[in-house]
Amino acid sequence: MSHHPFDETTEATLRKRQSVKWAHYPSDVLPAWVAEMDYPLAEPIRRVLRTALDENDCGYADPSSLGAAFTPWAKAQWGWDVGVHDVHVACDVVTGIAEVLRVVTAPGDSVVIEPPVYPPFAATILHLGRKVASAPLLLRDSGYEPDLEAIERAYAGGARAHLLCSPQNPTGMVYSEAALGRIADLADAYGVWVLADEIHGALALPGAIHRPFPTVSRAAARRAIVLTSASKAWNIAGLKAAVLVACSDEARDALARLPVDTANHAGHLGILGSCAAYREGAAWLASTVTILNRNRALLGELLREHLPGVRWIPQQAGYLAWLDCTGLGLGPDPALAFCTRGKIALSHGPTFGREGAGFVRLNLATTRSLLEEAIRRMARVTA
């Protein structure tokens, strides 16, 4: 399987990183958990950050440039027409979700999620005094799908908002256009806000097409607020900047009710890095998608050879592999045994909802040799 320049990165180099992925566990544990990538930064991003440091330029952000960088990118990437004044800024996607929920729902309202799903969704809803309405994903022979009937039941039951994880974390599912269209029609009929977290959208892998929710139909545009960031696709989560996008007067009114200083909480380096990503980061992103696609195929081979008891539906986007380990006899939270006995740190399935019992989430955004080592360590636990 083809060599990629990012494969040159060594474990010794990565162990110098101080971000949580590499800093959290002792040095005998290989980290493959939190969603950070092990690749070198895109050169245009490195350049703007270096200049800022050289100029002692670490003050508050001027968020006004992000919309102008994001909109041509969205048009080129997805044919998505976004007005520059319809791009709002927040410090990160999760904070943006919380701020939007505060203005479009009231305490006690229900908010739909589709577990297994990114753990901060439920945590944020509950922290705000809203209720979680669960519409778990379905697993069909063809892969994961949203349960449209369960979504309609939740909407009919009074839900006011839906946190749509599109593409989905942890399964890597890309919602079909038909499913998004149906969700939009239902949301329009029941007056539900769809907060579409599309942070993994730029990492759609060959074979899948990510559709920004508002592009699906007029109903979708009416009900949607999209939240996204360069942080995931360009691996700059520590810099802090995200965008919130409105595509209808209804959504514009909602975003106009955000606290006035929301944008000012973005990080200065985050705004600089995100603008560089959107303006000049296409080549790096294409290269990253190439290695992620290679690693997805490699993971399939490695699992077949070393962990045949693990079931996996390959992700359609992103770099997270949702591994069904229920056949291994490692209990409801296999990440515990993998970490203590295998010295490989994975994300704990049950944190994604009760549907995650017996699962782990593996981060495959690493080099070939570290992915091979991760699977060797997992296999050791099952031997």
Ligand SMILES: Cc1ncc(COP(=O)(O)O)c(C=O)c1O
């Ligand atoms: C679906 C999803 N949303 C949001 C985030 C975090 O985004 P941010 O750091 O901008 O809050 C992640 C991180 O992995 C994610 O997977």
